Amino acid sequence: MSLVLHNTLSGRQEPLAPLVPGKVGLYVCGVTVYDRCHVGHARSLVFFDTVVRYLRFAGYDVKFVRNITDIDDKIIKRAAEETIPSEELASRYIGTFRADVAALGCLQPDVEPRATGHIPEMLDLIARLEKRGIAYASAGDVYCSVARIAGYGKLSKRKLDELIAGARVEVGERKREGLDFALWKAAKPGEPFWGSPWGPGRPGWHLECSAMSTKYLGQPFDLHGGGEDLIFPHHENEIAQSEGATGMPFVKHWIHHAFVRINEEKMSKSLGNFLTIEEILKRVPPEALRLFLVSTHYRSPVDFSDQSLLDAQRACARLHETLARVEERLGGNVAAPRGGERAPEAAALPASVRPFHEQFVAAMDDDLNSARALGVVFDEVREINRLLDAGADAPAIAEHHANFGRLGGVLGVLRHPAASYLEAEKGRHLAGAGIEPAEIERLIAERAAARKAKDFKRGDAIRDELLARGVVLKDGAGGTTWSVVQS
């Protein structure tokens, strides 16, 4: 059994076969920091985070590189609008990006290179392309001549003549062919620039990923990914640059995920129909957003809606309610696995949990089918609740606790003790509902007194009043506890 992944380059599913057995190099195109990140970016972050977690779970030594584009036309444009230096704008949105990544609970990349920190590497790449007659300078710009690239279009499955015929890009005065793309852009007055043999300017967008990926992962390397909108022209051009400069293959395996849609349309900044990660996380816990995102296979579009998000939040609550029961049953003896670690061999697992582990692995090995894998986690939830209801002993519960936490951890949904999750949910709800915990406790005490006096009518009235305010009471052996409705 081993991981099979869809490869955009071949259009087929192929086994992951690392260049160095046991090690995987992964490069992901990150964000351009000129605005806040939205749910679409969250999909990319969460998907590749899941990829890294699963690869490590499966025993691979992963080197994960994700870049930050901190210089480009959009950044310059925004900065000019705000009349601040582009570095200041970039720095601001690197800050919000980092906050979003942390809030989503994503693992840090091993290397997070920034374009502006790799200008020499990029200039070197241009020089090599020029030496091979692939790049040409023109009035301070430098372009890559697509016609000189063998196999151009192989990733996006496009033929060069069709691209030329259908090109919406105008042939610029400086460009020889419409499809040629900029490696270096001459600085206009007032724009940020770096010195180069071709004059002051800045790198073209595609160049940074070619330079930085191979700097940190070598050439060729194993896995390169991003959103499916990057297939053309971005990734096609990366291949052109890197293979053109060296004559060696660039990347073995390309993985691309589909988009988040909203009302049947792609969520994007240009359409203005986006919700930021920050806005969503005010409404639901990060685990709920992650669960929402991984409940669809990565190569299918996921439709965002309030109802779907609410469904995910309720499903997430089910997961954590069960975790809370488990933790209560085990008392203080709960060292929860956090995910991202190597899994034990299936043969070493207790027979009670092995089927869940194996089914989860089978699902993830099948082109990272996280939706199916999540179904397995819920199967185990039911099994755990059954055991708890039947009064199973602690060791039996502990076996499942370890397994269930480990599987959930791969999907990034059971990373904290249940209590902290449930407390956070209470806080989120109370902040919006205008009710204080002290008041809830007071009403619970009042109700307890009424119930003791057999005044169930009064007791039920209090419970109904709290319910109307989104607070659910639960009468247990040790007294009454409360939680909040997921809405």
Added chain:
RNA sequence: GGCGGCGUACCCAAGUGGCUAAGGGAGAGGUCUGCAAAACCUCGAUGCAGCGGUUCGAAUCCGCUCGCCGCCUCCA
């Protein structure tokens, strides 16, 4: 126009040739509970956009039709 993808129960979503079509949300009935909540049990698509075809057998393969989306331009 070129290329690619999608249409599965009330909603979301797995399943891509053959056991009773996963799982989650919502709903109905039951157990438990003073009543609830949570949990558990049971029910829920004789059918997988429509129509044809291939096959012993198809949601799954092929053809056509209808509806929707993405890329081809900055975009996760």
